[in-house]
Amino acid sequence: MATIEDVAKLTGLSRTTISRVINNHPYVSEEKRKLVLEAMEKLGYVPNSSARSLRNQKTSILALFIPRITNPFFSELVEATEIAAAEHGYQLIICQTRYSPEKELNYMNLLKTKQVDGVILASIQNEWKQLKPFLQYGPIVLCNEFDDCANVPTVRLDQVYGGYIATKHLLEQGHTKIAYCSGGYRSNVAKSREIGFKKALSEYKLTFDERYAFRDAFHIADGKRVFRKMMALSDRPTAVFTGSDEVAAGIISEALACGYRIPEDLAVVGFDNQAITELTNPTITTVHQPIKQMAQKAVDIIVEKIQTKKYDVQEIYEFPLQLIVRASTVGSRFHESEA
Amino acid sequence: MATIEDVAKLTGLSRTTISRVINNHPYVSEEKRKLVLEAMEKLGYVPNSSARSLRNQKTSILALFIPRITNPFFSELVEATEIAAAEHGYQLIICQTRYSPEKELNYMNLLKTKQVDGVILASIQNEWKQLKPFLQYGPIVLCNEFDDCANVPTVRLDQVYGGYIATKHLLEQGHTKIAYCSGGYRSNVAKSREIGFKKALSEYKLTFDERYAFRDAFHIADGKRVFRKMMALSDRPTAVFTGSDEVAAGIISEALACGYRIPEDLAVVGFDNQAITELTNPTITTVHQPIKQMAQKAVDIIVEKIQTKKYDVQEIYEFPLQLIVRASTVGSRFHESEA
């Protein structure tokens, strides 16, 4: 394993000059530069990153916190974040909190021990006051998830609007009994969607019916379960808003299996615009989230914060959501996504 | 940012003793140990990982190479690998090669620069002779993907058998014109499945028809495209083997949209046993892959190799695959997964 010292010896130069060549500093003669590059090539020399990290006080690694990566929303977020990070010369460490506050706090030590230069939180499992102390060790940027108390940059989507347009769409189809279905008790994303949901209802002079609320639906199986629960109600809803396409797909799957028609017996709207929305029959009306842009922005911001070293600024960057109308809400007549 | 020196000063002890406390060395009196722990607490001291990495020549980070994480097979693999790595005290860096040999080689430098202690390759984009030189810098373990030339530990699934049982199942249903559909030209996984496919055919005295082969199918859209191509053939196949549930779902979706019946007009078998296989109508017959076990084993192996420092040993660990029979191949009669 060749070190900078070996290159220095081979060329008869000092470590300093070798370092200058590596870092493209000026004030190295063309002659010596060539000599050094040849020696590096010959020795197969490459700078040791731990040594650079120690000396430069920077690892070029970012940590991305997510609950679990098998949720397609988060895998898309990871994909986009990794690509954006690579563009800036950063590696990405994945931290799956699995919805555990302890795991989250534990992973936070990556910042304290300087193993990463910054943390992107796409999921929050602790109170902000638990996380805030880590801000003294490096930047934290919220991405997708958010917290009003958090005095850090936040890149997010307009979830209130998302809940609103999806619900309004159902109301426009004439529905008055609309169930609400979401996942993540702790999540402000879910809370915001609920606000948008209620806002749409109230514009139509309807009140929120707590019997129609299911706040523990994450997966396909949850969707199936929720469907059965809804059908067990005395006064059944005719439409349902869900916080994820998987749950929507689960509801549709179970409904069809039970002999119900979608959307005639139950209109279903999903969230995320995942691939399955075009696979099911009927296809699923959903809300598209600009994940790539959000991830790109989050990385841009955190890279900037790492440079400027100002971590405790509350800046909010919000991206819009878009309703995609498909067959699960509008029957067999011709339909198309909104512009 | 407190350093070990600060703790030493505060306690009036030497750095050596502080280090001993951190690393649970014997030969520290209980009295001093307490003193040190208190001081560490008071200063909020935590060891700097770059310094430790440099001194210990080990980063406690693993790199996992995958083509892209949004493929559910790979997100499941990442999930399992991250969890297994965490159990061993390792962090996981995600490297998405996006099927590019250049990106792959570039990420390989993580090993050379000592930014990671080892590399798990779940995808291979280069010839082994391109990758082999990196073995002098640290362990490489193949996981899922494999290469007969590679003199490294390999954890894989019996893909020949996978292709075989899926195809045999179609043959047992009476099909004789079976199309073959896969992704990844370079992949030995795909090649193995093709061998299994052919083996099953030959047992039924059938020959492989190259007109029925589609080797560029990765996604849902590819499935749709492949379906149209198949239907454009003069002598249409009555069944199709696919290398991924997404492709199978795409084929089914397009088939239904064109008015065909599944499995009556076309029997479809997928691969991976992803969630969508139970969402589509009909549900999809597929091959289950024990991803968790494979990931766990790969991590166990690489951790061991890091310790023993013997990297160039060709050991093969193979896990079995399992056929899951669903509605896309056996019509409406009652069916169940094989035991």
Add this chain to the structure above:
DNA sequence: GAAACAAATGAAATCGTTTTCATATTCATA
């Protein structure tokens, strides 16, 4: 009571870089 050994501690070297500071040379300018 001396020799041998175990327990507890610290000084200094080490890991492999980058940076500061000093020095030497060349070159243009007044």
Add this chain to the structure above:
DNA sequence: TATGAATATGAAAACGATTTCATTTGTTTC
């Protein structure tokens, strides 16, 4: 032809830990 600036180079300190080696003290053992 001094003078100051620009260019080119190196010695040594620094980053923050761990480890080797030495030293001191206390405890057995013959």
